[in-house]
Amino acid sequence: MKSKRILTMLLVAVMIITVFSACGPVVTSPDTPAPTTAAKPKDGDTPAPGTDGDKLEPITFTMFVAGPGEAPPADNKIVQKIKEITGVTIDYEFLVGDMEQKVGIMIASGDYPDLIGAGQARGRFLNAGSFAALDDYLPNYPNLWKHYGDYMDRLRSVSNDGKVYILDIWSRQYWLNDGEDDFYEADYNGPAFWIQKDVLAWDGYTYPKTLDEFFDLLERYYEAHPTIDGQPTLPFEVHSQDWRSFCLKNAPQHLIGGRNEGDVVVDPDTLEVEIYQNKWYAKDYYKKLNEVYKKGLINPETFTRNYDQYLNVISNGRVLAMFDQQWNFQDGEFVLISEGKINRTYVPLGISYDGTPVPYNRVRNEGIIGGNGMGISIECKDVERALQFMDTLLEEDVHRLMYWGIEGEDYYVDANGRYRRTPEQKANFDNPDWRLANAGLVIGDQFPKLEGRYSNGNSTGAGTQPEERLENQFDYDKEFYQKYGYYTKSDFLPLMDHPGYPEVWSIFSTMEDDNIAKPIFDQITDLQNRYLPDVIMSTDFEAAWAEYAQRYESVDYPALEAEIERQIQMSLYE
């Protein structure tokens, strides 16, 4: 009897302890300052780059990436190599579902991973003070300093207090200036009217220059090919889910020749800003969409398809064209490539209202923009170790592992010292499943990386090695581009000089929370997402447009325009 009671109490005690220990992290305040390493020497000592043995004790960093993706399996050979070299394992969490909500929940809970691939959510993270400032750290890491030293001002321009929180991971290019650099530019993957190669080939390799010509071609092709591989053809897709509604809305700015600013158009001379979703060039575009909707070129289901369903119809090869950014639909295109349906992959068209080809977003590279990257969170367990890891990734040998693979297995070096791949090696690399299991791009893509050329003249990425691009181009592509006198799909768009200020959508995403432009921006976003599909599907276009335009007038958008003009003036490059 007595012993039973003692047993009970013991049990109770154990349970209480369990409950409390389980709640540990909940009870502690999230306001603790950025943790620093206790174990390792502080500043003054120069940290040993990468390969030295003494810093190799294994460590795992958690990382959230505010974009689509899939984590590589742990037995990926490159992931293992990188782990051998750096001792670092990255535990990825890629975005699933709505970005704003996911990020909001993360900020509200204060429960950050060690590293954050901020992407388009950077403004939310910056405003919430989620990142550790890196200004004092960067000069200690030779590769990182070489990478960012000249661009510190642009990195700082992103934050409100002028410190470096986000390391831009794109567009830091290394050129040899030997006159051959232009051949190493990567393929264009930005916004455009993307059209299946087969449609152009069928029409005798034409190049539609206006909206009328474009939709006329789609209509004729659709009549001749009502089904593709047994499934109904979808002539034009208008994707409109959540934040991806740029596919629905962003075309008009390009049709009058603008760059991808997002929701506004900027006058190149006066830098005056104009909201355009209620202007003539937007109206003409939606009117055209309405017209072709009535002809059956736009399937009404395009507005109710979610992103997975959208990728699915693209990978079926039965979507003839869409307005989109290539990175957004490339997962569908990869499937087409791996199934050998090269004629169903896409090229961009520089369609405009007046018929002169316009560049869309093919802008000459201006180096690092400033905010398109990742940061180290205030919760990071070891900031110095994380920077050390990134510094090591910028070593040419390590970088080569990620973007070329292992010599002899994934590529070979020819007699002239050029990196080359056999067709088989290239086919492996083009297969998304193989790539996830055997290549290191997933690591590289999340961190600072070399672009352009290595010091030995080879390209920093397998896909941009010029001789390979020419030789290993699919026969179909080679022939296709030759008909136009082009070299790659990028050549379909003219090249534009950089206008000297960051794209406006990136200004938006780093705006402070209480900026007056924010609620106005939310209002017009809601308005557009809700009414534009109706406008496109309306039986009486003029009436639907009038109703939409009238609602637009109830929003104080001139205040938004004024605020963005001010922000552009502030962020002009010297």
Add this chain to the structure above:
Amino acid sequence: MFNKSAKGNFLDEVRKQKALILISVPYFVYFLIFSYLPLWGLTMAFQNYKPQLSFFEQEWIGFTHFRNLFTDPDFYRVMRNTLGMSIINLVLSFVTAIAFALFLNELTGPFFKFKRVVQTISYMPHFLSWIIVCGLVSNALSMDGGIINELLLATGLVKNKIHFLGEASYFWWIVGFTNVWKSMGWNSIIYLAAITSIDPALYEAAAIDGYGRFGRMWHITLPGIKSTIIILLILNAGWILNAGFEVQYILGSNGLVLDVSETIDIFVLKRGFGRSGGFAFGTAAGMFKTVVSVIVLTLCNKIADWVGEEKLI
């Protein structure tokens, strides 16, 4: 003297139940931490909340968020949607579950073995997650080879395929019938259980008096489960502001049906987490919903008392 003895009794009682009290401590701690401590976060609704500031640095702004909430035209829209879909769900799920239980109960004799099979099959969807159910629904309703459109076309009921998921006037009913499909079997279990407690002698008596099957259903089975029906109805009415979240979110986030699909839960999520600086506003909206729910639940409980049924709380 009275006090002293009462006090003495209390202590005696505590001493006697020492072990019981100790056993209840973990549960007490559990609820304290996971149900009561988070209530502290409701203070956010009265602040101009900024996540990077500590509690003492926050600016207190009184009822501003609530004022903004009640003047927000979207708020009335989501309330309308919530109530609309809630009532459709409530009525549909009650009627179908009760009818299903009644019919299932009539499977006797040679059909008895079907009863089990049918029952099992019917409550299986309950265990599917909403994500899967919504995937099934959107495939079935699709114009691109969806089974419903194909059937309607094949039987000649319609000339052109119907864009079910893009038509605002269908949306509430799609949600309602999706709920029915998913939960009818499961909901009927409790009625089947109630039916088994009805005295079989009553059925025999009714049969002798000349009642047929429907007569017995109407005059014996239904009155026999009346109190179960009323209690469940009242209990469910208390959740009138919970019209659901997943179905509306997954099937209804496109511009064509957004006007009728957003419920108050989605509103709270979108405003609270989907926008910069929305935490406080979202908290206020969520708090409003909780307060209304508590009031409605209390009222329903009172009503249960009045109609002579057992009180729930």
